[in-house]
Structure formats: C-alpha cells, structure tokens
Amino acid sequence: MEKTMKNIFWLCAGLTVMCILFIGGFILIKGIPFFSHTNLIEFLFGQHWMPSGEIFGIYPMLVASFYATLGSITVGIIIGISTAIVITQILPTRLADMCSKTIDLLAGIPSIIYGFFGLMVIVPILEKHFGGKGGGLSLLAVIIILSFMILPTIIRMTEVSLRAVPNEFKEGAYALGATRLQYIFKVQLKAAKSGILAGIILAIGRALGETMAVMLVAGNTPLIPSSIIDPVRTITANIAMEMAYAAGVHQQALFATGLILFVIIISINICMQLLIKKLERR
C-alpha cells in the first residue's frame, strides 16, 4: 500500500514537471521555425513591428517591458518595504493586523479589475494633467497599475522575513546602544535581505508577465517611448493582442516573442537565485 501511494505521489510530482517541459517544448517547437524567416538579431533589435508586411522587430516592446518593470519595481520596493516596516515595527498590533488583511485583499483582486480601474480612473487623470500622444494611455499608467499589483507580494514577503529575524538581534542592537531606526535599517533589514529579495523576484516576474491590465492602459503602440507619457506596447500585450487573429509567419512571430519572454523570465529567476544563495552564504 505504502509503495502504491508513493508511486502515485511520484506520478503527481512528475506531472507538474512534465507540464513545464511540455509548455517549454511547445513554445520552442512553435517559435523556432520563425527564425528561418527573421534571424534572432534582427528580431531582437528590429525597430519595426509591421505584421502586414511581415516585418518583425520586438526591440520597442523589449524596451517598454524593461521600463515598465523597472519603474514599477522601483516604486514597489520603496513603498512596499516601507509599508512592511511600518506594519511590523511601528503600528500597534491591532492596526497592523487590519493593514495586513487589507493588503491580502489587494492581492486577491483579479488583474482585469486593476486594468479597468486604470482605464477608467488613472488614464483620465493622466490625460487631464499630462495629455500626451495616447491621451493618458501611457507608460506612466502602466507603471502605476503594475506598482499597485506587485505591492502585496513585496509587502507580504518583506513582512514575513522581518518577523523571522530572531529577537536576540534586537536585544543585541539595543544593548549596543542602537536607536530603533538604526536597528531596523542596519540590522533587521540586512538580516532579512534574502527573503526580501525573493519577494522582489516574484514581483519582477509578475510585473513582466502581467498582460490584461497592462493591455488596457498601455495604448499598445509598438514604438520606443521617448517620454514617460508616451503609449507603449509590452511583450506580453503584443502576444495577447494579436494572437487571436494571427496566422502563418505572424503567428510564429508571436510564439517566438513568447519564447524570448520565457528565456528572459528564466534568466532573471536563475540570476536572482544565485544572488540569494550568495547572500545567504555570507
């Protein structure tokens, strides 16, 4: 009996791994043939995305995704880590608890709702104050929406790692004459850094991979943005938007876009894992 159950569990674990292999394999098989049409360098650094003329260059979208992720992660880290510090160290327990629950709620909101909120509330505000080529549909709108979306991840992970720092550290720091702020910034945050970094990786993954909400507020213009209020198209939005009707080379190009996205996310994950390991070893 035990052996059978063990096998079943193995089977279940195997299924999960198989899923990843299948998805990876599927994208590879569908995307690779495209590179006989356009070579990798032209595809990555091509400035024009014109499926009607079978000209495929995703450089503008790579740039847009990079800016959007960088922007939202910066905002997310600043606000998120500060919030986590306030929740764990400064607020009285009951208030902190309420705050914590609200943030959980924020994590549960479906992305399309964020997108809709962005389209109906944030975009008109941006249009009124900045105008811009897309009338508020812009890189800035994307960054704002993504910041909202990744906040819960960063706050939760930071909160958990801050709480995991042993109390002895605190006592030790105070005994050495550290003030509360000195303890938080010089001892606690440093001790919790690997957990916080893990949170940031998750957040980067989410920001880079988010599609629906971004598509609604980005304006989806496949051009390199020259300012933060220009409309942009991210890699994910490119795939989601055009897949429905694409055929032939165009479809292959979208799969190849997916392949690039897959590679980028895997590389980020690997780099960050290595970084965390290095930090933990110290």
Next chain:
Amino acid sequence: MMKTKLLLGLFLATITGTMLIGCGSAESGTTIKVVGSTTVAAPMEKLDEAYSLIQPDINIEVQGVGSSAGVKAAGDGTADIGMASREIKESEKELGLNEIVIAKDAIAVVTHPANTVKNLTKEQVKDIFEGTITNWSEVGGADKDIIVICREDGSGTRSAFEEIIGLEKDFNGKTVSSVVPTAVIQEGNGAVKATVASKESGIGFVSLGYIDDTVSPLNINGVEPSVTNTLAGDYTISRPLLILTKGEESAELQEFIEFILGEQGQEIISENYIPVK
C-alpha cells in the same frame, strides 16, 4: 486494507473521470463545424440556435478564431464551413473554396460625441489615419491634437478598413499598413469604442453593429453610415461577410446554407448586419 484500496480506486476514478470530461461527450446526429471570423461567428451562433429548433438532429459547432484561420480550416477540411469577414486574398484563392456572401458589414468611423466634426471625406480619413492631418482644426474642428485609435494587426475589421481606405504603403519593398505608428492600438471593436468614448479628441473605427450613443459615427463624403446606404452602395466603407465551403457539399450542409440565405436566416443576420437578400 479494504478501505485504503477503495480510496485508491476512488482516487484513480476521479483522475480518469476528469480526463474524460475534457474529451466531451458524443452527441447523436451530424455535426457541422463552423470556424472562422469572430465577426461572422456572432450571428452564426444565433443562426445555430434557430436552426436547432428546425433540425434538432444536426449539431452545429461555431468557433470564432479569426478570418485567416477560418479560411485555412475550410481549406484543409478541419471545418465544414469557414467564415471570413473580408474578401478572400489572392494567396487564398488557390485553396479552391466556394464563397457565399451571407451579409454585408459596414465600418463606421467614430469620434467622441462632443466632437463638432460630423463629416469627413474618404481622403481626410486616410490622411488622419496616416498622420498627415494631426489636428482637428485642419478638418474644421476644435484646436486639439487627434488621437488615432486603431485595431490590432491581423484583425479582419482593420484589414478591411485599410483595404477600403487605401491605408497601404511601401516599406523596404514590402507592402505594409500605413496607419500612423503612434496610433493607440486596442483589441476588439468594444475596446476601440470604449477608448473613443473616453477621449474627446479620439477617432477610431468599429463595425456598424457596435454603434451606440457613447460614440458619434461620422458621415463619409456626406453619406451617413446606415444599412440602407450600404446596400444602395452609397456608403463605401463596407465589406462582405463570407462563408466558405470546399468541394461537394453534403445534403445537411446545403440545407443549412439555404437556411442562412433564406428568409429566417437573413432576418437573424439583419439584427446586426446587412442582409443580402
């Protein structure tokens, strides 16, 4: 021991059961598979509903996946009927499909209701979408920069619009769409309509069936986009809705097509599109 075996059995049964559900159950009667343009799929689903009352034995499966995929599916036989919301391209002619026009659709150029411009010529529409005209004052409106809102590449409505207006240019020896690159791109008729409705200086295009009070349709060369004007041939931004079959049609298929082109079928189509008969 007995109990654990029973549990194990249940566990496996659940797994196989779940897998089988995905495969779907076989229904009795003939199945007609209709695949293609989402524009045609909408009325096709209503046609299917009405037809199932007349011929309950015939099972019609409608999949809206886009015109190009519809043409392909009809060509390689994965679908009994293909649907397309545009003219068949030269490269697709060699598939040897029978084309049947079941309706006509007009594309309306829409602006925000507050916009004072109510009429444009086809040339002005072209210039606006190409980015040569960038301010509403150039066409008699307020001094505001125009925000061009366009459908995504591959959309049937977009390619029909580009073809009719002549939005094509030469780029490094290839024919590409000449819609201004800074145009905002939205996916789907609904999203374009919503974006135009929320931007006072926006201009976009949607299928005639999508027009409501949130946007204001422009007259083109002085002709209002309407059913009568499209059928009379006065309103020129229009396209055919096609169904495609390959080779000899079976009796069931012929009957269904006759139903679409018949009185009842055309009446259903007329709810959103322009019937041909």
